[in-house]
Each structure stands twice: as structure tokens, then as C-alpha cells.
Amino acid sequence: MAESILFLAHVDESGKTLPKAAYEAFSAAVDLAHRLGATLTVGIVGEGVREAANTFSGAGVRILGVAGPDFAHPRYRSDAAALEAICREAAASIVIAPATSRFLRVMAGVAERLKGQIDTHITSFDIVDGMLSAKRWFYRQRLEAVIQRAGRPWFLVMDCGCQDAWSGAQGTAKIEMIEVALPENCRRTVYAGVRTPNIDAQTIRPDAKLLFVAGAGWCKKQPDGQTHLREAESIILQFLEESGASLGGSKSLVDQSGENQAVLGFMTHLNQVGQTGSTPRHPKGLSMCCHGEEPHVVGWRFISERRAVNLDPNCGWARGKADVLYVADAFQVIAKLNSLLAAKAVRTEEWCEASHELNPAGCQQ
Amino acid sequence: MSNGYHIVVCAGIVPDPLQTLEPVMSGSTPALKNEMLLPAVLDPWAAHALYEAANLAAHAEGSKVWLVSAAPKSKLQQVMMNVAQKAAFELVPIDAPANGFADAHSVAEILAQAIHSISGLDRSRLLLFGGWESASRGAGVTMQLIGEQLEITDQFQGVDRFTVLPDGSLEIHERIEGGRHLVSICSGPPTVLGWATGNLPEPRNNPQVGMANMRTIMPALQKTKSTSLTQNVRYLSVMPPRQQRQTRIVKDRSAEEIAAELLEWISQE
Numbered sequence: 089m090a091e092s093i094l095f096l097a098h099v100d101e102s103g104k105t106l107p108k109a110a111y112e113a114f115s116a117a118v119d120l121a122h123r124l125g126a127t128l129t130v131g132i133v134g135e136g137v138r139e140a141a142n143t144f145s146g147a148g149v150r151i152l153g154v155a156g157p158d159f160a161h162p163r164y165r166s167d168a169a170a171l172e173a174i175c176r177e178a179a180a181s182i183v184i185a186p187a188t189s190r191f192l193r194v195m196a197g198v199a200e201r202l203k204g205q206i207d208t209h210i211t212s213f214d215i216v217d218g219m220l221s222a223k224r225w226f227y228r229q230r231l232e233a234v235i236q237r238a239g240r241p242w243f244l245v246m247d248c249g250c251q252d253a254w255s256g257a258q259g260t261a262k263i264e265m266i267e268v269a270l271p272e273n274c275r276r277t278v279y280a281g282v283r284t285p286n287i288d289a290q291t292i293r294p295d296a297k298l299l300f301v302a303g304a305g306w307c308k309k310q311p312d313g314q315t316h317l318r319e320a321e322s323i324i325l326q327f328l329e330e331s332g333a334s335l336g337g338s339k340s341l342v343d344q345s346g347e348n349q350a351v352l353g354f355m356t357h358l359n360q361v362g363q364t365g366s367t368p369r370h371p372k373g374l375s376m377c378c379h380g381e382e383p384h385v386v387g388w389r390f391i392s393e394r395r396a397v398n399l400d401p402n403c404g405w406a407r408g409k410a411d412v413l414y415v416a417d418a419f420q421v422i423a424k425l426n427s428l429l430a431a432k433a434v435r436t437e438e439w440c441e442a443s444h445e446l447n448p449a450g451c452q453q
Numbered sequence: 454m455s456n457g458y459h460i461v462v463c464a465g466i467v468p469d470p471l472q473t474l475e476p477v478m479s480g481s482t483p484a485l486k487n488e489m490l491l492p493a494v495l496d497p498w499a500a501h502a503l504y505e506a507a508n509l510a511a512h513a514e515g516s517k518v519w520l521v522s523a524a525p526k527s528k529l530q531q532v533m534m535n536v537a538q539k540a541a542f543e544l545v546p547i548d549a550p551a552n553g554f555a556d557a558h559s560v561a562e563i564l565a566q567a568i569h570s571i572s573g574l575d576r577s578r579l580l581l582f583g584g585w586e587s588a589s590r591g592a593g594v595t596m597q598l599i600g601e602q603l604e605i606t607d608q609f610q611g612v613d614r615f616t617v618l619p620d621g622s623l624e625i626h627e628r629i630e631g632g633r634h635l636v637s638i639c640s641g642p643p644t645v646l647g648w649a650t651g652n653l654p655e656p657r658n659n660p661q662v663g664m665a666n667m668r669t670i671m672p673a674l675q676k677t678k679s680t681s682l683t684q685n686v687r688y689l690s691v692m693p694p695r696q697q698r699q700t701r702i703v704k705d706r707s708a709e710e711i712a713a714e715l716l717e718w719i720s721q722e
């Protein structure tokens with residue numbers, strides 16, 4: 089079957105470029121087009137698409153665009169209308185899109201309008217017996233499958249962090265703009281802003297190298313028979329600040345806040361990692377006071393290096409779920425770690441000052 | 454809203470997450486080994502949708518909640534024994550082999566048909582609730598597909614908060630990147646809402662609610678006819694992840710030593 093590929097993207101919140109996930113998925117689309125001998129078209133949606141389109145000028149592909157104030161922010165009706173128009177114009181057999189929150193909530197609706205079929209959370213593509221196949225996880229990262237579909241158009245939404253981001257020479261791209269006139273009822277829903285949770289610090293940092301996961305043990309009675317919540321709060325926040333880590337939590341810990349129990353104030357359901365939480369991608373993960381039960385650890389599928397600190401030598405992490413388990417008191421370990429991190433920061437600062445005197449051009453940290 | 458909402462909650466069932474899952478091929482479609490014997494639970498995010506629906510109905514007079522579920526009948530009956538005690542609803546069961554490997558398009562189609570045939574459902578007051586992503590297929594597409602099939606095109610996914618404003622419009626918070634929420638105002642029903650965790654704890658079991666629900670659940674289950682699902686996906690392989698780590702267990706080391714080792718590890722590129 090001769091295939092043609094449409095790659096879809098939306099302008100990011102800056103309004104000037106595309107999210108990183110888009111360049112990653114584009115690199116998969118370019119590779120696939122090459123291997124299938126397929127044509128590749130790009131479609132971009134946003135308030136303005138010029139600057140974003142220019143970043144693809146080196147790819148030598150046809151670029152379609154839908155632009156206007158109605159497409160500045162995510163909204164199902166307007167996004168679906170714009171993407172449907174681009175898909176109809178491109179008439180591709182394969183549609184590839186990045187798994188941004190904006191696209192994940194609309195792409196299936198677009199597939200339905202095009203009488204197509206859709207699979208999301210794709211981690212890679214391959215060609216098997218001359219046919220496109222895709223890999224994805226089932227049962228929350230517990231089973232991995234390779235799938236094919238005969239139905240076309242086949243919409244494939246590619247997960248973030250699975251490919252290196254594409255980059256190419258920039259220039260002035262030729263864009264074919266498509267007019268999408270929205271009926272008035274498209275404005276039944278209006279954008280009312282973005283809210284950051286009301287917490288002491290922004291603790292979810294998708295680009296951090298380290299994921300720090302706190303478990304319910306932080307709120308439990310310790311060997312002295314007391315809980316130490318305020319101490320736990322302050323040493324965890326200090327660790328996050330010193331290390332730049334992103335904060336995850338176990339379900340038991342985040343559920344406590346919903347039930348109005350005394351709990352770490354900055355922990356919300358958005359931090360929850362696992363079966364009913366998130367599956368973040370970070371190169372390293374460090375768990376403290378978390379048991380490492382299977383429903384939690386499925387959320388660690390994309391964390392390559394894993395270490396845990398737990399008082400229990402028989403906890404879940406000991407059973408092949410972590411690379412290293414330190415059987416120790418997390419309160420003591422993190423306090424020491426914080427002082428080492430603080431000392432390291434001071435040394436780095438002193439070194440920078442000293443090297444600045446020797447070489448005012450700059451300090452490499 | 455004076456005469457309340459008609460809230461339809463779509464919820465599948467999934468194996469209890471503490472169970473070990475082993476794939477087996479059943480014809481050309483994969484299944485789970487001993488699938489019918491594995492204890493099952495209501496799909497967690499869809500369960501949150503049900504709790505939110507019940508809470509909303511309790512605060513908007515004249516509202517009604519339906520729970521539409523496609524699953525093997527005997528498993529659904531088992532799960533209902535517990536779920537029926539959590540919230541008041543009318544069950545619309547569909548006896549179908551809807552596991553994680555079933556095609557979302559086929560599942561969406563039978564769910565949309567079932568919703569279509571609910572008698573007395575007022576589409577102008579309809580709030581279509583469900584889980585954002587299931588714990589089985591985890592694709593986040595079923596609710597969108599049903600919405601399109603029922604021509605409901607104000608849709609929201611990853612919902613954590615839903616508030617009815619004084620003028621009857623709806624304020625909706627959806628999860629987006631970086632632990633933030635997108636806030637939208639929708640003028641009113643009909644809408645589709647795929648829930649994430651929401652804000653409500655799991656309700657305690659209430660045997661009285663359970664008894665009242667069971668009076669309609671059992672006859673509905675008895676009446677339901679078995680439905681097959683078209684499979685559009687070809688599975689080339691299904692495997693559990695191969696890697697099992699060789700855990701190094703470090704005991705009897707001081708907090709200083711452990712912290713130093715962790716610092717070195719964190720600092721490595």
C-alpha cells in the first residue's frame with residue numbers, strides 16, 4: 089500500500105515555536121516517510137503559524153496552516169475543526185501527532201470525523217512485512233504490544249521523550265493557509281486561563297533529570313513514636329530546591345490530602361505516580377518512604393535508573409524493581425544529602441567566583 | 454439548572470492492579486491468562502467520574518445518574534456488588550468482551566448505541582462522564598469517539614474540577630503539562646467530561662444505597678444480551694517487559710555514606 093504521511097503540530101504557549109514533543113514526533117515522521125517512501129506534509133495550528141513553520145523550512149515538505157485568534161488556545165471545537173480541515177486537504181493515509189495535552193484531547197474526535205482509526209501513546213514505529221507497525225503499552229505500562237491496522241487514515245499519537253528532537257536549517261517557509269470559518273456555536277466554550285496549583289513551589293518539573301518520589305512513610309509514626317510532618321515538609325522542599333528534582337508521590341500519600349488528614353501541604357493528586365497517576369519520563373528516580381508496590385511502580389516504566397531508601401529490606405523495591413535499595417531511615421539520609429548538596433552549591437559558587445577572576449569570559453558549572 | 458442534569462457515566466472494569474498479568478493469544482486477539490478468574494474493579498478514573506456524578510446529582514435537584522458499562526456480564530455483576538454501595542445510579546449493562554485489547558472504536562460504538570437507547574434521556578441536559586484514560590487500554594480516546602457519535606462537541610479530558618457557576622455555565626479544569634490546569638467556561642450541557650482524579654475521596658459503602666441500586670441492577674443484568682466486538686487491530690506481539698532488575702540491597706551503612714553515594718549518582722551525567 090502506498091502511504092502518505094501528514095504530521096500535525098500546534099504552536100506552543102509562547103506562540104512562536106512548537107512544543108519539544110512536536111519536534112520529537114516529527115523526527116519519527118521523517119524517518120518513517122523515508123523508510124516507507126511516503127510523501128510527508130506538515131499541518132500547523134495556532135494564532136499565528138509563521139515562526140513555527142519556519143522551523144520546518146529545512147525539511148523540504150509541504151506545509152499547511154490554520155491560524156487566527158480562535159486557534160490561540162486549546163478548545164475541542166475549534167481545534168477539531170482546524171485539524172479536520174488540514175486532514176481533508178492533505179488526504180494522507182497516516183497521520184502522526186505529538187502527545188501534547190492539547191492534541192490528546194482532540195485527536196480521536198478528528199479521527200472519527202475522518203472515518204479513520206486512532207492509537208495513542210505510541211513509543212516507536214517499525215516496518216514489518218512491508219507494513220507500518222507501532223509499539224504501545226497496555227494495562228498501564230505492564231504489557232507491551234506491537235500493533236498494525238489495515239484501516240486508513242490511521243492516526244498515531246506519539247508519546248514524548250521517545251525520540252531525539254528534529255532540528256534543521258531555518259528559513260522562510262512556504263505555507264498554504266486554510267481558511268476555517270467557525271460557526272458561532274463553536275464559541276460555547278471559552279478559554280479562561282491556566283492555573284498553577286496553589287502550592288508553595290512548582291514541584292512538577294517535566295524536564296528535570298531526577299524524579300523524587302515521596303511515599304506515605306513520611307507521614308507515619310517514626311521509631312520515636314511520633315510523626316514528623318513539618319520536618320518532612322521542610323527537608324523535602326529543601327531537597328527539591330537544591331537538586332532541581334521533580335516531585336512525585338505515592339497514591340497513599342496524595343490520597344491523605346483528599347481525606348483531610350495531616351499531610352505534606354504541597355502534595356496534590358497531580359504528583360501521583362503509578363497505575364492511576366502519571367508515568368513520567370526522567371533519566372533517574374529516587375524513592376523515599378514508599379513501599380514500591382506494583383500499582384505504584386508501573387508509573388516508573390520510563391525511569392531508567394532507580395534507587396530507593398526504605399526501612400524495610402523486604403519492600404517492593406528489593407524485588408527487582410530498583411537498581412539499589414538503601415535500607416535506612418529516609419529522614420536521616422535526606423538531611424545529610426541536603427547538607428552535601430548545599431555544600432556542593434557553595435563550592436560551585438566559590439569556584440565560579442575564583443574562575444571569573446581568572447577568566448572573566450564565563451564560568452562553566 | 455432547575456430540573457437538574459442527566460449524567461451518563463461510562464465505566465469499564467479492569468483487573469485489580471495487584472494481580473500479575475500474563476498475556477495469552479485467544480484466536481487472533483490477545484487476552485489475559487485466567488482473565489475471568491482475576492478479581493476486577495471499576496476502572497479507577499471512571500470510578501472517580503461516578504463519584505463526581507453522584508455528588509453533582511445530589512446537589513442539583515431533579516438530576517439522574519446512569520452507569521453504562523460494557524464488560525463480561527458475570528464480572529460486571531461481581532464488581533457491582535461493591536460499586537452499587539458507593540453511589541445511586543441506574544445500570545445500563547452491555548455484555549461484551551471489552552478488555553484492554555478490544556478496539557476502542559468498537560467499544561465506543563456499542564456504548565454510544567446504548568446511550569442512544571436510554572429511554573427518557575434528555576440530551577439538552579446531558580453530561581457525559583467517563584474516565585479520561587482507562588487502566589486497561591489507557592488510550593484516552595473512547596469518550597471522544599462517543600462524544601462525536603452523539604454529536605456532543607464541547608469536550609474536556611483529564612478533568613479534575615467541574616463547577617456550576619451561578620448563571621448555569623460550567624467551569625472546567627483540565628490537566629495540562631507541568632502539573633497545571635487549563636480553565637474553560639462552557640455555556641452548559643451537553644458536554645463530554647473525561648475525568649482524572651477529581652477532588653472527592655472514595656465514598657464509604659452505604660448498604661442502603663446498595664440495596665436500592667440492586668433492585669434495578671439485577672434485572673438489567675439478566676436482560677442484557679451478549680454482544681461481540683469488531684477487532685480492527687492486528688496484534689503482532691504482546692509481552693510483559695523483559696527487564697527485571699538485579700537489586701543491590703545496601704544495609705548497615707551510615708546515613709552519611711548513603712547520602713554521599715546518592716550525591717555522586719545524582720551528579721553523574
Ligand SMILES: Cc1cc2nc3c(=O)[nH]c(=O)nc-3n(C[C@H](O)[C@H](O)[C@H](O)COP(=O)(O)OP(=O)(O)OC[C@H]3O[C@@H](n4cnc5c(N)ncnc54)[C@H](O)[C@@H]3O)c2cc1C
Pocket residue numbers: 302303304305306308310337338339340341360361362363364365366376377378379380381382383384387397398399400403416417418419470471494497
Ligand atoms: C485500583 C488501584 C490503583 C492504584 N493506583 C496507584 C497509583 O497510581 N500509585 C500508587 O502509588 N499506588 C497506587 N495504588 C496503591 C498501591 O497498591 C499502594 O497501596 C501504595 O502505592 C502504597 O503507598 P506507599 O508505598 O507510599 O505507602 P505504604 O505502603 O504505607 O508504605 C510506606 C513505606 O514507608 C516506609 N517508611 C516509613 N518510614 C520510613 C523512614 N523513616 N525511612 C524509610 N522508609 C520509611 C515503610 O517501610 C513502608 O515501606 C493503587 C491501588 C489500587 C487498588
